[in-house]
Amino acid sequence: MNSAIKAKHQRLILVLVALAALIGAALMATWALRSQASFFYLPADMAADPPEPDRAVRLGGMVESGSIKRAADGVTIQFVVSDNKARIPVNFSGIAPDLFQENSGVVAEGKLRADGTFVADNLLAKHDEKYVPREMKDMTAAQARQTVAETR
Amino acid sequence: MHGFANPARFLRLARQLTLPMLVAGVLLCAASLVWGLFGAPAERLQGDSVRILFVHVPAAWLGMGGWSAIAVASLTELVWRHPLAGIAARAIAVPGAFFSALCLITGSLWGRPAWGTWWVWDGRLTSMLVLLFLYLSYIALSDAANRDGNGQSRIPAIFGLVGAVNIPVIHYSVLWWNSLHQPPSITAGKSEMAPEFLWGLLAGTTGFSLVFGAVVLIRMRTILADQQAEARLRRRAMEAADA
Numbered sequence: 001m002n003s004a005i006k007a008k009h010q011r012l013i014l015v016l017v018a019l020a021a022l023i024g025a026a027l028m029a030t031w032a033l034r035s036q037a038s039f040f041y042l043p044a045d046m047a048a049d050p051p052e053p054d055r056a057v058r059l060g061g062m063v064e065s066g067s068i069k070r071a072a073d074g075v076t077i078q079f080v081v082s083d084n085k086a087r088i089p090v091n092f093s094g095i096a097p098d099l100f101q102e103n104s105g106v107v108a109e110g111k112l113r114a115d116g117t118f119v120a121d122n123l124l125a126k127h128d129e130k131y132v133p134r135e136m137k138d139m140t141a142a143q144a145r146q147t148v149a150e151t152r
Numbered sequence: 153m154h155g156f157a158n159p160a161r162f163l164r165l166a167r168q169l170t171l172p173m174l175v176a177g178v179l180l181c182a183a184s185l186v187w188g189l190f191g192a193p194a195e196r197l198q199g200d201s202v203r204i205l206f207v208h209v210p211a212a213w214l215g216m217g218g219w220s221a222i223a224v225a226s227l228t229e230l231v232w233r234h235p236l237a238g239i240a241a242r243a244i245a246v247p248g249a250f251f252s253a254l255c256l257i258t259g260s261l262w263g264r265p266a267w268g269t270w271w272v273w274d275g276r277l278t279s280m281l282v283l284l285f286l287y288l289s290y291i292a293l294s295d296a297a298n299r300d301g302n303g304q305s306r307i308p309a310i311f312g313l314v315g316a317v318n319i320p321v322i323h324y325s326v327l328w329w330n331s332l333h334q335p336p337s338i339t340a341g342k343s344e345m346a347p348e349f350l351w352g353l354l355a356g357t358t359g360f361s362l363v364f365g366a367v368v369l370i371r372m373r374t375i376l377a378d379q380q381a382e383a384r385l386r387r388r389a390m391e392a393a394d395a
Contacts, residue, residue, distance in 0.1 A: 012231045019313065026317040030328060038330040039274035060330055097268030099197050107332055124267050129337040131202065131345040133193035 040107050044085035046118075053114050059088060060107040060126065068102055081106060081118070088112075092120040099125035159376050162236055166369045174366040180359025187352040195349075201265040202349070204258050209353055210360035211255035215283060216319055217361070218248025219312075222290065223319075226312030236372070238305075241312055242294045243371035247364055249287035256280060267332055275325030276333035279318060286315040 030037075040060030041051075051057045059081055067080035076093045079102075090108050100106055105126030110119045188206030195202035222241045229237035259277070260270045271277065290311060297305030326335045337344045338353075345353070 008231060015227060015230050015313070022314060022317055026321070030321060030324075034328060037275050037325075037328075039272065039332055040330050042330065060332075097266075099266060100268075101197075104197070122268075124269055124272070124332055126332055127197055127266060127334055129334045129344045131205075131337060131349045132196040133346050133348055134196050134199070135193060 042083045042085075043081055043088045044083050046088060046112060047086035050112055050116075053111060056109065056111060058107055058109050059090070059112075059118050059120075060105065061088075063100070063102050063104055063106050065102050079106075081108065088116070088118050090118045090120050092123055094122070096123050097125040099127055104128075159236070163373060163376065166373055170366050170369045170373075173362045173369070177359045177362030177364075177366060180355050181363060182359075184352050184356030184359055188356070192348050192352055198266055201262060204262045205349065206352060206356050208255060208258040208262060210357045211251045211258060212280070213357055214360055214364050215248060215252035215255050215280070215287075216322060218244050218251065218364070219283060219286065219316060219319055222248065222312040223316035226309035229309040230306065230313070238294075238309065239372050239375050240368070241308065242298070243368045243375060245287055245291045245294065246371070247367050249284060249291060251360075251364070252280065252284040252287055256284060269332075272332050274331040274333060275329040276322065276331050279322040279325050283318055283322060286318060290315065 040058035043059065043061050046057075046059055061081040061083045064080040064082045064087065067078075069078045071077065073093075075095075076091065077096065078089065078091055080087050080089050082088075090110075092108065092110075100123055105128065107124040107126055108118060108120035109122040109124070112118050184206055188203050192203065192206075194200050221244050225237045225241040225244070228234045229241065256277075259280075263272075264270050290308060293311055294305075294308040297308050323336075325331060326333050338350070343350050
């Protein structure tokens with residue numbers, strides 16, 4: 001009996017040591033991957049260290065309020081992507097996703113030109129983690145809070 | 153815990169629990185899905201496409217929860233050699249793989265209207281796809297380990313523990329790395345989701361989990377019954393050889 005308990009403890013210690021080593025290795029790997037695993041550059045990253053002009057990269061951030069301008073041809077748009085630290089103007093011709101709008105997240109795929117303009121050949125919309133019913137979007141913050149409190 | 157080392161005791165409890173869990177789970181799922189399809193309001197930006205949330209989130213939860221349970225069962229198998237632990241892990245693997253696949257499929261269908269793409273290789277989507285592959289490997293490995301030998305193989309248990317490192321990676325992928333997928337809406341004690349979505353989602357997640365639990369119990373009973381039948385056949389063959 002005594003030796004059985006000992007064997008059990010031995011296995012427990014062995015497994016725990018193996019798990020600690022494994023978690024350490026995984027943390028080191030994810031830490032090493034932090035720049036490669038990112039899906040896009042933030043405007044501040046891109047301004048600080050611009051990619052080569054012919055390299056396809058992704059730029060992600062918020063579409064600045066009031067910055068969307070539509071060209072006369074109807075398919076070309078210009079807007080500014082910002083992360084509150086840097087702003088990068090973007091040109092895009094094509095169909096933007098439904099959720100592409102001002103003050104909302106966007107990921108633009110394309111190239112950064114030498115003059116600092118980003119030319120996108122595809123746009124992806126990135127929405128935030130807030131889920132708000134449609135009827136509530138036009139309310140003031142106080143009204144919305146009251147509605148939420150009532151439905152609770 | 154070791155009270156259940158005797159399968160008869162476990163089987164008695166499992167037999168009593170299966171049906172109530174299944175019925176309660178199906179009712180909760182139905183209520184949540186009906187609410188999601190007809191009751192819940194359209195979302196401010198996403199409109200009606202938000203309704204897929206009521207399948208996507210429970211599926212993601214069970215895909216990750218399933219592997220967490222496999223990891224706990226694997227630890228129990230390796231350290232305490234509990235006879236039911238390996239059986240539980242094997243029973244979880246198939247429904248876990250199913251819900252991971254369901255999460256990826258519903259996510260893809262949702263991504264097209266919400267993001268403008270079916271698939272991107274960002275941290276969250278990639279790590280979730282890795283989870284599905286881990287499940288498929290685990291199923292193949294545990295099947296192979298059980299075909300030869302008496303179902304006491306350590307290899308699937310080690311794989312189950314090692315694969316668990318992917319679970320925190322999935323969870324933190326949207327926080328550590330820039331990703332197209334948004335950060336979690338529901339964190340400990342806090343929700344960025346309006347109550348109309350939140351409560352339906354909690355009911356659905358509970359319901360899906362109960363169905364998952366019932367399926368795992370049914371699969372465990374099947375595996376135990378298979379083992380008993382196998383043992384009986386082997387005994388008969390021995391007796392026939394002796395006679």
